Amino acid sequence: MATIVVEVMLKPEILDPQGQAVASALPRLGFTFAQSVRQGKRFEITVAGDPTPAQLAEVEKAAETLLSNPVIETFVVKVEK
Amino acid sequence: MATIVVEVMLKPEILDPQGQAVASALPRLGFTFAQSVRQGKRFEITVAGDPTPAQLAEVEKAAETLLSNPVIETFVVKVEK
């Protein structure tokens, strides 16, 4: 069993109201480390056994069609453990 | 400039309707790889320069108090170059 992770983020040029809300809340709570914050999604997909290249290609396709909206988002596929 | 990433996931025992919706949409689209899917959040925080240990401790604190809700979520802090 392994976990394939798909990370989906808004393209950098797209407005991210959620990230903005966090970025402006942080200093109000005394946290000053952030120059900017972007918020995205993380999908953890459990697959049986070690992911095969074919499976990973499938995940890429799923990430492109279902998990992300290519009009406004980008994604990365990673295998964990 | 570096990016600190905070990954927030629902605790395994908490119902995740979004992950479930993805899990049941995948086979409808012909994707059969997933045994289960969980959906979480990913925050990319841009900081000036290399993050110091003090800064990372701050981020941990922010993750615990603001970015996640410990009642239902867990989080991980990572540094990405």
Place this chain on the structure above:
Amino acid sequence: MSLDTVAVATANPDALQPYEQLGLKADEYASIKQILGRRPTSSELAMYSVMWSEHCSYKSSKVHLKQFGEKAPHSDALLVGIGENAGVVDIGQGYAVTFKIESHNHPSFVEPYQGAATGVGGIVRDILTMGARPIAIMDPLRFGLADAKDTRRVLPGIVSGVGGYGNCLGVPNIGGEVVFDETYAGNPLVNALCVGVMRHEDIKLAKAHGTGNLVVLFGAKTGGDGIGGVSVLASETFNDAKPTKRPSVQVGDPFAEKVLIECCLEIFKADLVVGIQDLGGAGLSCATSELASAGSGGMEIQLEKVPLRDPSLSPEEILMSESQERMCAIVEPSNIKHFMAICKKWDVTATVIGEVTDGTNLHITFNGELIVDVPPRTVAHDGPIYNRPIEKPTYIAERQSAKINVPLPSSPAEIKAAVLTLVASPNIADKSWVTSQYDRYVQGNSVLSQPEDSGMVRIDAKTNLGVAISTDVNARWAYLDPYEGAKLALLESCRNIATTGAKPLAVTNCLNFGSPEDPGVMWQFAEAVRGLADICLEMGLPVTGGNVSFYNQTGSVAILPTPVIGVLGVIQDVRTRTKMGLAKSGLEIYLLGRADANLSGSEWAYLHNEIGNFAPKADVAMETRLVNLLLEGQPLFESAHDISNGGLAAALTEIVLKNKIGAEITIDDVGVALMSETPGQVLIAVDPKSSHELIALAETHKIECRKIGISGGDALTINGAAIPLAELSQAHTETFPKLFG
């Protein structure tokens, strides 16, 4: 990086400019040169190109729209007419109401959620700009076939976008439409209507008056949204060919808009602005040129002061950016501190970016260099005007000679089957899958909302004054006959308003059509506008504003001509409103009006792949009498429901399912009676004690009035065909969940 300044433009008169890529014709470019006496700078070119676009300049529609002024009926209620961000009408007791409908069609096809969301955001800002608190939203929507794959992408996205933005804003959604037709595949229509209310003295206009007054930009920071086309300037003018990344989609931030609303309302209350304009299409170019040209003309803007979300924006792009949730106000210097304090309270970014001058031109500088020097009127109002070729399309004659053959039910078994089929069809089916995603309760004043005939909101909790709004059009009638179709749409809207107990007062419209470069489409448009102007004059209702959306077509196939008409009505006491659902057993059910055998444009014909030949003719005299009857008879009515899409069959289904109280109906010529959509019919339920009064009233107003049944039981029974409510309800309600999950 070298700036294309006025000095540079003067020194290099022959530099090549990408005017065609920006959508300008050669003669349009030439006339800009003539206006300025030189070639435009790239910033000026950007401004002219977008302000002279179809969307902003109404260049193809203007010659037709002017009928709304020429044929305008006299109206004491009209406080602000066409030309401002939205029209304003007087509803009495010192209240003024502003309302307008706009389209956001194409962006909603590209990215349904954000397209619809920013459409709602835009119309709400238009209403806010007038000085009003937004109090209600409606969303007339059109989609391709319900079971088409792309509709499954587009519809849920649009619905959650409308809801996502409106719900977060706290403006109740009280009505709209969901209509399917194959011509809308690839061209979904997202029209959004907003209503706002204010006191008469609080009306604000988009005018920049008073030398020395400050120009303040406030709200969200400016990003690269909506400037796709203009990026060409950056690469053409400066030779470093690398085009920067610009968003293809605008993202809405409803929270930013919510605080902007509260911030503006507090600013209005303190009377701190001389003029105000929202930033919508064409962004700062539009706001500054419109404010200046409506005022004395002179304005000076320091563009580098504009707060940016994306620091890489060029001056041309800053001018063009259509970033959402921004406003531009003219503020006297003595009020600026107070203004800024209110912005700070609401955490709204506000920046003085310039001032009103005593000159005649709009001057825009960037780090001290003059990049724009134009008479603002030439940008905002003196755009090109086209008298586009018009030609009656050949399909009209083809349709008119077509024989249509639609089977009509007559036996009980046929009646039951026909009703169940009809009410399950996507156009007639229950829409609560859509409407339950919209907050209809927020603000606490929603008296009526979907699925009632009109939405109704209380304006004053003490006096119970209220307004009702309805939007309508049967686009198939508009297709068969755009002139009659537009008239019928307005009449239907009026009937809906009157059915709930309100008196029609004013009109807005959103004219959705195909390409104006197609003479046939232009004919449809011209006919629809002529029809609307005529009917408004005949009904004595002013058009207070509206919107035109062209180019809704795929290849050479245009959408059905879709002139969505919104009518606003006033009700003195909202407690007297009439609902549609049968309230109890034992009520007598009457039918006002009578169906004829013309099924053209009806849903029943559509289900048999027929569209028909002739649209019904609008009978203004009869409809006026009907409206008067409805308003006078209101105290008698236990319930009332207009008959439109789906005819009597759909209307009966709706009134029995609302409160799950059945009815026993007997009617002659049952097939036509059930399925024809002949305008001018209304279902009324009255207590038997009041029936003679109703009949007498109908006689007075010369409206046909027949008793067709009685309420009660747990079935809808029509001429012996008993349809259990549970079965009827299942057919009516399961369509949307099945289609869209």
Place this chain on the structure above:
Amino acid sequence: MRIGVVTFPGSLDDHSALRAIELAGGEPVSLFHGSTDLKEVQAVVLPGGFSYGDYLRCGAISRFSPIMESIIIAAEHGFPVLGICNGFQILCESHLLPGALTRNSDLHFICDDQKVAVENIKTPWTAGYTQGQEIVIPIKNGEGSFQCSDETLAELEAESRVVLRYVGKNPNGSRNSIAGISNKQGNVVGVMPHPEQAIEELTGPGDEGLIFFSSILKEMVGR
């Protein structure tokens, strides 16, 4: 009787809550999130809405506002607090109430007339109802699914702290169909449905929500 209603940036149902208090016969007092001043109110309502856009998690940012500092301290000393919808979410985020509100199981915003049973009439906000009374009030939220650990759930049930429970179909996947809960002492109550939108027949599904507001006024007279 002064009852406060807090306006956070993005609050939407604050005006309706103020009006409900007035209709019930109380003196509504508007409170602003940016101040710690409770203006001598005797109870406070955290209204519905989308404070801070609900962007991070519903209520997550509002919870840190200055007014909440005062409310948290007061609530721990028995001060009555009612959180409605977003207000309930803020109370959970503040840990004044256990559990959390998460995405509705069908992932849609739901606006509907909802039947709920009042299962705890010992709170100052529900004392005017009868035990088990079924009322219809609107729900309108996207994240109203109540979730908590098994222990918390057992504790809530054992201590009869479930204030409202959905009747009929569970609309959003809430555990045990929970629509509202209270803290141990009962002074802090959070409900997902909107009693303040059911205060008159004309504009709501009915007027059965008004009793929340008349209850608190009656309870406070006794103190």
